[in-house]
Amino acid sequence: MNDNVIISLKNISVDYGGDRVLSSINLDIRDKEFVTLLGPSGCGKTTTLRIIGGFVEANEGDIYFEGERINGLPPHKRKVNTVFQKYALFPHLNVYENIEFGLKISGVGPAERSRRVQEMLTLVNLTGYEARGTNQLSGGQQQRVAIARALVNHPKVLLLDEPLGALDLKLRKEMQVELKRIQQSMEITFVYVTHDQEEALTMSDTVVVMKDGDILQQGTPRDIYNEPANAFVADFIGESNIVPGTMLRDFRVEFAGVGFDCVDKGFGENTEVEVVIRPEDVKIVSPENAPIVGVVESSIFKGVHYEMTVGAHGLRWLVHSTINSEEGSKVGMTLTPEDIHIMWPSSS
DSSP: OOOOEEEEEEEEEEEETTEEEEEEEEEEEETTOEEEEEOSTTSSHHHHHHHHHTSSOOSEEEEEETTEEOTTOOGGGSSEEEEOSSOOOOTTSBHHHHHHHHHHHTTOOHHHHHHHHHHHHHHTTOTTOTTOBGGGSOHHHHHHHHHHHHHTTOOSEEEEESTTTTSOHHHHHHHHHHHHHHHHHHTOEEEEEESOHHHHHHHOSEEEEEETTEEEEEEOHHHHHHSOSSHHHHHHSSOOEEEEEEEEETTEEEETTEEEEOSOOOSOSSEEEEEEEOGGGOEEEOSTTOSEEEEEEEEEEOSSSEEEEEEETTEEEEEEESSOOOTTOEEEEEOOGGGOEEEOOTTO
């Protein structure tokens, strides 16, 4: 991972009408990194993006760009550009003119403007669309124009505020791949806002999970998914079984009345903990000699797998399996140490 920090937020707090929207957050964003701010509506992710872009001023704290404090610096003087969910394309200009607009404002000469616009059209796969009016484009094509227009000035950072929100599911998935390709091709920093967990896991180098104006956890998609810091993160990033347990000692935990080996340590001995187990990590086996035995309460075919609810030891387990077990049947469930993730109880 590149350790060169390009943006640094230090103790940033924002109040709107007496309500605290951001609560003294700290965040470092590295050069050439794809960072996603993820969380439910109202968690502060868009406000964080707008702080970086210069559209909102913090009530407290400082923002640094390449080590220089930029509090109060207006948006047009920052080396960042923004792509909003509503693309805000100029309807009276064609595709070429929309992309060229920022270069004209900046005083770039005709030859260089032409070169850069063609470069952007190639990058976003819109070569041949130069003369099209924006109202003749699909939603995905309009989004590509908005991205090209934002990138043509070669910003150090591109801010994207839920830019895929208006697209249908198939196009969203295609554009997730496209955005990651564009980011890697341009080698610039992307800061992306979404409430879609799959989007965050698909594209990001770093995911920042937010709730109620706080950063709850940040890390790689794999770390966030496999080692959630608390119950909110575990539930928000995919589905989880969260069950009460007792950490007997390092690498040994008890839950559902059974002792299991695990890979976690540092929780002390005989300590109350919460255990996170992803549905796809539960293996359905024959009930004989299985550590946990339960009864299938429901089974729904989801295409790639069956989603089952299993009642066992007073708990209801969510299980994803490629092999179906009939409702009412008795099944065994087994886990490897790597399938078991320990965290402190949410109330602590």
